[in-house]
Amino acid sequence: MSLLTLISALLVLTIFRKLHCTRNYIHANLFASFGLRATSVMVKDALLERRWGQRAAGGPIGRHWLSHEAALGCRAAQVLMQYCILANHYWFLVEAVYLYKLLIGAVFSEKNYYRLYLYLGWGTPVVFVVPWMAAKYLKENAECWALNENMAYWWIIRTPILLASMINLLIFMRILKVILAKLGANQKRYADYKLRLAGSTI
DSSP states (O other): HHHHHHHHHHHHHHHHHGOOSSHHHHHHHHHHHHHHHHHHHHHHHHHHHHHHHHHHHHHHHHHHSSSSSHHHHHHHHHHHHHHHHHHHHHHHHHHHHHHHHHHSSSOOOOOOOOHHHHHHIIHHHHHHHHHHHHHHHHHOOTTTTTOSSSHHHHHHHHHHHHHHHHHHHHHHHHHHHHHHHHHHHSSSSSSHHHHHHHHHHO
């Protein structure tokens, strides 16, 4: 149901040209990251379940599970899943940065930052997934890379997620402060663009 809803939202945002703007492009990328995250988790779980079922059956198939070749697909799915999880968190960060720029930016420049948002949302996860993948291959190259015997390698992936979440929290608190200040002004007319934006943000 979640995937179908996300696909429907993406179709609406891409088909109707009146909805084409930076804000909705960012929403579409966030929806896509949710969809990819869900799909990658299902693929990884399906591969794990199939391999685990073969392992539990024992015999030559069970031994095949332990071979490097048998685990390649499962490892690729694990890498893709970690990338999608990171991308999902960084598209949340892009949403926050964009909203912060609209609400708090002193000057509303017409410069399009969408390409920078793309780099932040889809590019940043690569910076962390590649070292994690190298560490797993060189130091913990066992089965599906799902075990975390050395937590230092696990933190290669989790630290950027924690960092993005903390930045999101700080941005949220700052935005909330601005919104409350603007609404507290008790203006009857919403002539101020930032005030109207604050109202719609709530």
